[in-house]
Amino acid sequence: MKMFEPLKIGGMTIPNRIMVPAMVTHLCKEDGVVTQDTIDRYVRYAAGGTGLIVVEAMAIHQVKSGPLLRISDDKYIPGLRDLTQKVHATSDSKIVPQIIHFLKVARTGWRQTADMLSVADIDLIVEQFGDAARRAREAGFDGAELHSAHAYTLSSFLSRANPRADEYGGASIEGRLRLIGRVIENVRRKAGRDFPLGVRFNAEEFIKNGYTVVDSTRIAVRLAELGVDYISLSAGGKFEDAVHTPGQVLFPYSGYSGDRCMPGEWLPRGLHAGIAAEVKAHLVSKGHHVPVAVAGKLDDPRDAERVIAEGMVDIVGIARGLLADPDWPVKVRQGQVDRIVQCDYCNVCKALDGTHRMVNCALWPQGANQAPKDDPAVPVPQLAETRLTAVATDARIELKWSKAPGAATYQVYRAEAQGDPQMIDAVKVTFWSDSDVLGGNTYRYFVRPCAATGTPGARSDTATVDLPRPSYMATA
Amino acid sequence: MKMFEPLKIGGMTIPNRIMVPAMVTHLCKEDGVVTQDTIDRYVRYAAGGTGLIVVEAMAIHQVKSGPLLRISDDKYIPGLRDLTQKVHATSDSKIVPQIIHFLKVARTGWRQTADMLSVADIDLIVEQFGDAARRAREAGFDGAELHSAHAYTLSSFLSRANPRADEYGGASIEGRLRLIGRVIENVRRKAGRDFPLGVRFNAEEFIKNGYTVVDSTRIAVRLAELGVDYISLSAGGKFEDAVHTPGQVLFPYSGYSGDRCMPGEWLPRGLHAGIAAEVKAHLVSKGHHVPVAVAGKLDDPRDAERVIAEGMVDIVGIARGLLADPDWPVKVRQGQVDRIVQCDYCNVCKALDGTHRMVNCALWPQGANQAPKDDPAVPVPQLAETRLTAVATDARIELKWSKAPGAATYQVYRAEAQGDPQMIDAVKVTFWSDSDVLGGNTYRYFVRPCAATGTPGARSDTATVDLPRPSYMATA
Numbered sequence: 001m002k003m004f005e006p007l008k009i010g011g012m013t014i015p016n017r018i019m020v021p022a023m024v025t026h027l028c029k030e031d032g033v034v035t036q037d038t039i040d041r042y043v044r045y046a047a048g049g050t051g052l053i054v055v056e057a058m059a060i061h062q063v064k065s066g067p068l069l070r071i072s073d074d075k076y077i078p079g080l081r082d083l084t085q086k087v088h089a090t091s092d093s094k095i096v097p098q099i100i101h102f103l104k105v106a107r108t109g110w111r112q113t114a115d116m117l118s119v120a121d122i123d124l125i126v127e128q129f130g131d132a133a134r135r136a137r138e139a140g141f142d143g144a145e146l147h148s149a150h151a152y153t154l155s156s157f158l159s160r161a162n163p164r165a166d167e168y169g170g171a172s173i174e175g176r177l178r179l180i181g182r183v184i185e186n187v188r189r190k191a192g193r194d195f196p197l198g199v200r201f202n203a204e205e206f207i208k209n210g211y212t213v214v215d216s217t218r219i220a221v222r223l224a225e226l227g228v229d230y231i232s233l234s235a236g237g238k239f240e241d242a243v244h245t246p247g248q249v250l251f252p253y254s255g256y257s258g259d260r261c262m263p264g265e266w267l268p269r270g271l272h273a274g275i276a277a278e279v280k281a282h283l284v285s286k287g288h289h290v291p292v293a294v295a296g297k298l299d300d301p302r303d304a305e306r307v308i309a310e311g312m313v314d315i316v317g318i319a320r321g322l323l324a325d326p327d328w329p330v331k332v333r334q335g336q337v338d339r340i341v342q343c344d345y346c347n348v349c350k351a352l353d354g355t356h357r358m359v360n361c362a363l364w365p366q367g368a369n370q371a372p373k374d375d376p377a378v379p380v381p382q383l384a385e386t387r388l389t390a391v392a393t394d395a396r397i398e399l400k401w402s403k404a405p406g407a408a409t410y411q412v413y414r415a416e417a418q419g420d421p422q423m424i425d426a427v428k429v430t431f432w433s434d435s436d437v438l439g440g441n442t443y444r445y446f447v448r449p450c451a452a453t454g455t456p457g458a459r460s461d462t463a464t465v466d467l468p469r470p471s472y473m474a475t476a
Numbered sequence: 477m478k479m480f481e482p483l484k485i486g487g488m489t490i491p492n493r494i495m496v497p498a499m500v501t502h503l504c505k506e507d508g509v510v511t512q513d514t515i516d517r518y519v520r521y522a523a524g525g526t527g528l529i530v531v532e533a534m535a536i537h538q539v540k541s542g543p544l545l546r547i548s549d550d551k552y553i554p555g556l557r558d559l560t561q562k563v564h565a566t567s568d569s570k571i572v573p574q575i576i577h578f579l580k581v582a583r584t585g586w587r588q589t590a591d592m593l594s595v596a597d598i599d600l601i602v603e604q605f606g607d608a609a610r611r612a613r614e615a616g617f618d619g620a621e622l623h624s625a626h627a628y629t630l631s632s633f634l635s636r637a638n639p640r641a642d643e644y645g646g647a648s649i650e651g652r653l654r655l656i657g658r659v660i661e662n663v664r665r666k667a668g669r670d671f672p673l674g675v676r677f678n679a680e681e682f683i684k685n686g687y688t689v690v691d692s693t694r695i696a697v698r699l700a701e702l703g704v705d706y707i708s709l710s711a712g713g714k715f716e717d718a719v720h721t722p723g724q725v726l727f728p729y730s731g732y733s734g735d736r737c738m739p740g741e742w743l744p745r746g747l748h749a750g751i752a753a754e755v756k757a758h759l760v761s762k763g764h765h766v767p768v769a770v771a772g773k774l775d776d777p778r779d780a781e782r783v784i785a786e787g788m789v790d791i792v793g794i795a796r797g798l799l800a801d802p803d804w805p806v807k808v809r810q811g812q813v814d815r816i817v818q819c820d821y822c823n824v825c826k827a828l829d830g831t832h833r834m835v836n837c838a839l840w841p842q843g844a845n846q847a848p849k850d851d852p853a854v855p856v857p858q859l860a861e862t863r864l865t866a867v868a869t870d871a872r873i874e875l876k877w878s879k880a881p882g883a884a885t886y887q888v889y890r891a892e893a894q895g896d897p898q899m900i901d902a903v904k905v906t907f908w909s910d911s912d913v914l915g916g917n918t919y920r921y922f923v924r925p926c927a928a929t930g931t932p933g934a935r936s937d938t939a940t941v942d943l944p945r946p947s948y949m950a951t952a
Contacts, residue, residue, distance in 0.1 A: 160742065177914075185948045185949075207732055214744055221914060259684055266687065438653075473701070
């Protein structure tokens, strides 16, 4: 498969095209120091065979902010070095930190905006990014990634909603690019021009008056001109449309742009691949061959392979899919797709992030800090007797099945007409109600009981059910 | 060109694939009766050769609401008949009314929502749609279109945000489809099963928790099963994210979903063609060959032809482009693309709609109610001496040019590197500032002075300018 071919990114070579994008874990404490849990999380991705591991955003500045990794002082280097050493000792995965600057937010709903920064503040941010990248190198990372996506400082400057009237805004694309341009130059100077540098930014903002691919193609060209080693595309996740919960700080994934950034089950698969392909094609048309990554519901191995094989992008980002099952790469490579603990986009992980709690996956055993090990020697639970029933009501199909001994969860699959079955949910109970069905059609269902590790067992028998047409169609 | 091939839509045949979607005009008075201005507006589209004219939304119910056409009583039939007769006497264009039901809105920001309707209210709406369609037939329309897009009643029921818990919602797709299904059945019964019926609905809602193509493909299949004669796709335009201006009723095109619905210049061309193509392909995969239309920045003749020729959709909707120049079809057909009064997406028309004023186009002569006639015998203004200058500043390129005698507006064109020149704005002044340019690149500009009719004249000379690289790139 094309996704398992290595790729040169500046001076580093990633062993395959699979990337875990930066995901908040809240596995450290308020002091921002790497913990054993932090190390365990990333070693797990390395063991599973992810080509490029992007460590959760770590702050380049000293500021009060919950349990968040720090790279804002040399004192954090030993902990970070421990992390990189453990990852490098595990596999040939490459590991880079995502380095972040963010503005202040308050529980009242107030937030600092880009126009509140003085030029001296900006100069400081430029230096802080450079220092952080230098520390990343000293800590043994293979490169660094600038967080210039979503709701954070670099992204707020790139935004079409950048309110500054001076040379760092001024409603011009050059003004909006000035901060990231200076940051990149400073990073190169302090961390070395041979230190691989990636930038993550939004291919589209998805907010009122926000920028679209019309601007993101320009931003990408500038980054390529500056010699950035890879571009990682995301989307949305902005403060501008965030929903304020009284007493809570604004969570930038709570509005529509947040839906786009961490898409739930009702958004289409691979929803940003098309925009990313436009950015990639534009870069190529300008003679730039910088590798491009994209994320967004690409954890179906067929989708992941397609976006790489068709040249839409060079690297496939899988966040929640790899959180659910860090062994995704090795399982795909070994033809064990059937053993993947498949993300159902329930977004419990997003809710945990939004409330500053330790981020885990609802498919892991209750209370687990890390993805459990999948031991092929341990048998997965089976539905001894098939007792899956599917009953059509007026507008839904109700499923029930018998308990499988040892099952922790059940994957529910549906196929429409002659279509391929798709997993539509993963549940802990033994019933499910399908409200996304059209009367007049025949649907087929089966479930797969899953072990405590999340590893799915064999399919149940298939239940086939006809949903009757609604009464208004009787005369049609 | 493929777009000039006729198309059978149920019992009617449109002479070409070009559609003017429903656009509010505010050319009638509060009584909702067709005026001479109303007739003039639509006769103009017929004269220009538009294949399918969809008349602005007209209310099926008696409710107080500004200057809005009505079809809520038989007394409106004579006025509407006058309109259809005048259009039919002009060309072989087909004409259908968009018929609408909407819920109440107040200046306080309050609005009636779908869950406030009793089942008796719903039964009444079903009958009102049927009666309106019957009147449309009696008035000589070639068919009718149900407005099930944007912020209005039918769309609010289809929405994933439909708050009803009963059989008209209940978080199931069948529940959300029930009202439109009953409406279609009632329309068929009252207006006749041979009366062509189209439905306009959102391919995507573009609001938090809103539906996406995952649901719109299902909605399209149901409409096809019900024998709808054409499907017209729009997007966004919802109340849920509208920005409330104190003292004004909510305008559903004022939020992010409004940006998507009536995209300004910073949104990409043809921005909904891809989603529409997904819906069309899904329909075809299910054996449904109902014609599909889509709108959204498709007024570049190359884009319009491409979406038809590639089979992405069957009909191309051009709203603002045809408002600016109702002669677009005949000009394209006759190879006079250079004479098109090209929409620059300034959205003055949107602002006029939002404040309930008569909708005209900023490219028309000041105060004109209708698009002026383009008389090829009248010479267009020329820039006698070329005095276009382009000067690069830090982040912008400033253009100035001399006045052309008789020019009312100027089209500004830009080309990047070896690219095709694209019109980037149309202005009444003799200067322009380009803030969408990247340092280190060469840009070419020319302007075209336009007559009072908006018809552009010859190009000025081309000014070529290099924008310097920003200072932070010096060491890169």
